[in-house]
Amino acid sequence: MASQDRLTDTLIRAITIAPAPQPAAPLLRVDNLSVSYGRQDVVHDVGFELGRGKSLALIGESGSGKSTIARAVLRLLPNGARASGAVQFNEQNLLALPERRFRPLRGRQIGFVPQDPGNALNPVRTIGVQAMEAAALTDEPSVAIRRALILDTFAKVGLDNPQRAYDSYPHQLSGGMLQRVLIGLAVLPRPALLVADEPTSALDVTIQKRILDLLSRLQHDLNISLLLITHDLAIAAERTDTLVVLKNGVVQEAGKTSAVFSSPSSAYARKLHADVPALNPDRYARLRETGLRLHRTEEAPKIEVSAVTKKFTVDGKVLTAVNDISFAVAPGTTHALVGESGSGKTTTIRLLLGLEEPDSGEISVAGEQVSGRSRESLRAVWRHLQLVYQNPFTSLDPTWTVEHLVREPLDRFKIGTSKERAEQVRQAIANVGLDEHLLTRKPGALSGGQRQRVAIARSLVLKPDVIVLDEPTSALDVSVQADIVEVLLSLQARLGLTYVFVSHDLALVRQLAHTVSVMQRGSIVEHGTVADIFGNPQHPYTASLLASIPGGIADPVRMTHPKPRQVFRKEQIA
Template sequence: MQENLLLEVRDLAVNFHTDDGVVEAVKGLSFHLEKGETLAIVGESGSGKSVSALSLMGLLPKPAARIVGGQALFRRKSGEVLDLLRAEEATMRRIRGNEMAMIFQEPMTSLNPVYTVGDQIAEAIVLHQGKGRKEARQLAIEMLNLVEIPNPHKRVDDYPHQMSGGMRQRVMIAMALSCNPSLLIADEPTTALDVIIQAQILELMKKLQAEIGTAVLFITHDLGVVAEMADRVVVMQHGLKVEEADVYTLFKAPKEAYTQRLLAAVPRIDQEKPAPPERATPPVLVRLENLRVWFPLRAGVLSRVVGHVKAVDDVSLEVYKGEVLGLVGESGSGKTTLGRSLLRLIEPTGGRIWFSGQEITHLPKEALRAFRRRMQIIFQDPYASLNPRMTVGDIIAEPLVIHRVGSPKERQERVAELLETVQLSPDHARRYPHEFSGGQRQRIGIARALALNPEFIVADECVSALDVSIRAEIIALLKELRARMGLTLLFISHDLAVVEDISDRVAVMYKGRLVEVSSSHRIYREPKDEYTKALLSAIPIPDPTVKRERIPWNPEAYSAARQKGA
């Protein structure tokens, strides 16, 4: 093993033993990582990225997962070279958190909810550095300050649920770096974060890496993040390494067809697009007037209302017939609440909702049912929204049964037609949701939404959980269905690049209020609101040669300026 190498993986092979037989999750993977370098491993779900990382950490689920071959040579701080795949568990316990550390995708499942964040950071310091509790607590405060958490001497006593998603991810980074590890494995550390928070976390990781000198193994399917973070890239597919190159070569001249498809599927906001031709304004299909959805905050023995969470606050908006209106904003901005209240899945606190010229704000359930046929929703997580005990055919046919449309034979024919419409086989009607991939499940959700030939669909983050190529397929399918069936879509997403690709107009929400509404072309090229400008500047560009100037975001100053302007 060469002196400049920190990690050298040779022919790693991992199998999973299941009831259906042996699954080869990783097949002869080889790569190396130099000291202080960032290597990205990219690929779609099921490619073996995370399994490879867990193998190095000795965290594979046992007894199902078994390492059946290969070496993972790691140069320890002492200079000793250790094969991580054959190290004893006691040795791995001394290495994990000390010389190697890992940041997981979802911090809330990685942080213990019954311990303060300070105690959890201090735990690794006490265990690996032999410090006392008092000194470890002080070092934990210093780590929170290092990852730029405000008031670290106070937040050190917070529990994970008292922090936002971005703050929890900063805590995870603080824990991982608390013992100055030589190797940091970051497994999709920004996938669940909003674009501004993601940009802040990536900048923080680059800054800390430069200061501490840690090598980073960055696992992701986001090629924009790869372009921004990586020195070299390994591309995986079905457990195999299909390509490896430095980041500039890979993005400029990818050799393998799979890599080319991945790059081609990424929407780009940095490329010039011609302005759409001017058209007459179509009639309004949906209109919101001063819509409010406030959730009461209760306290005390008598549960008195002491305030409100203003999820949607005085929103007026029009959706034109046949258009795709993108609705963007960070988590907590009120996007989903607005979409669901528009369909009366959440009852509004105030304001008025009009659909096709008729007010539906206070329609009773029986009268509203007729409108349900004309308004549908596609949910974010297709696995959670599909009943696992029903066949796909029954799931798609359920709206037809509820609304008493057609005979059993006609419903069966309609299900077959819908499956073909979303590019699945009619034979799939007999299967269950767990037998399908994430992208296929989302197609099933779309088929169910189309069952009653609706005029209007709310698509709520319907591609956010999908891999880049599957996401591109679903977007292409929605475009085709819109053109063929004349659908009107409210497309809710925090992925601004995807929104530009599909939307005619874009509405931007911040803390329950609309801050900007304009054509997609104009809003991406001439944004007026400071929040919109910050959102757009934070989008990672899938090109390592493009360096965009990021607009600093100060939510307190922005909110104060809006209140003053109001």
Template sequence: MSTATAPHPASAANADLPVLEINNLAVSYRSNNDFQRVVHNVSLQVRPGEIVALVGESGSGKTTTAQAVIGLLAENGRLESGAIRLNGTDIAGWSEKRLDTIRGSKISLIPQDPTGSLNPVKTIGTQVAEVFQIHRRGTRAEIEAGVIDLLARVGLSQPELRARQYPHELSGGMRQRVLIAIAVAMRPALIIADEPTSALDVTVQQRILDLIDGLREEYGTAVLLVTHDLGVAADRADHLVVLKGGRVQEQGPTAEILASPRSDYTRKLLADAPSLAKAQRVKRAGPRPAPEGGHAIVVEDLVQDFPLDRGRRGAFRAVDGISFKVARGTTHAVVGESGSGKTTTARSVVGFQKPTSGRILVDGVDVTTLRGEALRQFRRTIQLVYQNPFASLDPLQTIYQIIEEPLLNFDPLPREERARKIHAILDRVRLPQSVLTRRPRTLSGGQRQRVALARALVLEPQVLVLDEAVSALDVTVQAQILGLLDELQQALGLTYLFISHDLAVVRQISDTVSVLYNGRQVDSGTVEDVFLRPGSPYTRELIGAIAGQRNLPMMNTSNHFVGTGQ
């Protein structure tokens, strides 16, 4: 092995001492002229080769705690009190310059966003080499060899080629492997993994977590895992630290907390996690056709081609012969990884693009034949709710204006009637009337998604297409939105086309499902049939990759958990 990748493991003599020890940590943020404390007397330990997970909702203090450890608090943040000991040395009061000497070499960070964390104008090899150059490890030739060795170690195919490529030429999973390579280059004693897989598909997530696990075992590295995904924490962590409002609710061995959580908040988190709460379906099993019966959506032999880039002949087939039917008043899920064709299918059903061939009937109307005003009016029947509630709402509009806009586009109603509809739909999605004068930035993620639902429902459509509509939400907020969707479906007789990569959520909310792989449908049927008797190896792989299955059999049934059922 080259000098560039020389190890820096904790010494055997210190193997029983914590790599990281936090005592009574308090952190605050400045707002105007005042400081508001957001982390309150947090204490925890991480030992060599151990994974400790910080879990909690947004605003719980988990990321702030992790940032304090590595000295990367926001400019308006300050460490008020407490000790942060790395291999016995308190680094809490260290200057930025002094912290730079240990970042990368003794303590490393795997950030959440693989796209925003890499420099788009530098090659992958250049960016990995920088960590060696900063810490002056090896000659130029040794560093180049070390880069290739690292990229190979984190499982990137053709590492020499990857070293010459730029971030945009790699997939999300490949970019995350590059960030892991940078984090482990100096073989630090501690790695902080901040939501390292939250933006990845389930199978890619499993491979990345396996990679971190393997490197931890090989190097004896301690890992502080920051996550809102209880399934990931249940599978991977030795210890859990549960945070709420910046305070530790409980902590201890993962198996013990999963089996017998002591705090009400932990019990709620576990009950709300779709990958853990297998016994708690949002709705009763099986299709539930509305009284009028029939199918709200019929898709037959859908094909969607897209022309290749300039200079290249032919077309790329994104969807290849997909067929399914959705009974009125039920939920049909379309699942698969990025690139599987699920979003392309959804856009075709909504009428945003004309398919290459095939037939799509929505409420008896062939969408593929509609043009102009007929197509515009058709969109009153079917509405789309997007994934990201932070990006899908106009930041300059008030909530009233956002919900009113579809009425202005379609219904020439008097102002008083529009107001009545807006107030009624706000009640329906369980938002207070006081939000109508506010703007999206002042609302939480869950509130914004309720606004998005209100905007979609104000026209009284028959069908909602939900494109990853809960994937950007914390587990508790996600559970609230899923419960709301079920209430709305039962009250209004809605039909849902639910687009998702999260099979745990699909199992919880859907009646029927289509599994897509590389544009083809490889499995379809009722949720129970597909999950219990998957017909394709790909579906089996997807189901096997659902986080949270490793520790399920040991859970106490009094807490509403059951075994895997596989």
């Protein structure tokens, strides 16, 4: 910890020019900024101010212009883009500066943390080699001192073993570690402004909290101004001083975070507020419970997982991916598997789908044993057990039309005549709220929400009893996510579907699921009804997950004198 705390002093010693006294003018001021790509206007007359050491969030859905504004500030707009207005940084109009005068500012005075660390780092070069490029921006001539600065920075951003990170290639580090690396490289030259573009959108909730805590701490310690781009109003409300709400490139609302958060004046800001799961945990309570009451005719569990263990051998070492887990799912309900990356969620659903064989234990779906069957025999199970993947863009063949994609399961199982299949496809897309005119489109011509609806329609066309949902909304904006959740719960209420919902987003689990199993290192550390788990967590790991949710829906005071709770039984969700 001592080496981490030395970062600020070390950086100040390495940079010979002392920071100037803070002027009255804001560090960043955007006036009447408009941006167009060819003939398409994407940003219209946007304006805001960001003071020194302060934080501002740009809020909005995909296509709202958030990232375009950030690229305009960073002078990273693509060829052919046109920007007008003014972007004043330290009272210099960045849009009017020639490239040779702006280049010294990028990195040194204006830092950038991109959304996807996997694409931001060169996969064939070590982290250390790439970090040396950032260290060069300090103008420190000594390679040894640059290396020391890098290691100190890595320690400061919470990498437990800075030397290991320095020597590693990107693929050898987790997503959370890579994001810390990128933040470290961005703050290493001690910029005055840090632009963070959705820096936590793909991370587990606990890692997300650590990254956001890190950004807040560095902002305070180094007096850095933070321009945060996010679609999550809960994160913005918790982490920034001011908000700018955007829709279709137009400012809908702007002001102090507390004011916009507590009393949004625009209809769009109110909708964003309503769509954030952490801020509205009971939004779908009536729909969820209606479906539960309508479909409680069967007594036997639809899914039973009993004492299942699965081990893998990696580099000569035996790793236990799933360790003696058991749970049951009642018909017409949603059971969530939650936990951080590496907790065993994905292995569990692969076992449930018959894609892996357990070393011990039994799995049954609708009374049919899944384990120990041939692949041909599993086809009968798969007819009633379908999967919706995390990323529909990669799970859907980009060369096929929507009609072909949704019809394919019917073709494979040879169900009905050609006319009957066409009618079932139309019914499936109608069930998920898509229009028939989309049948001729390919995935690339659809929005993210439309692609996910196609993936759900494809899983529904065989009329299965059980659908496994593997992070089905993690890549979607909160508003699109809300639409998908409503579709899923409406279908469950109408058709009596049983869901297994895999997620690291506990706020979404609170909205969607009836029961939940919390997984850590391959074991289920706690399970029960959602109301019990969220209202009275028994395990410290569960409490830490709940405490990491932006806008916090867990009450840590309840952990002081926890009430005893029995293991989940089917009758508890009546």
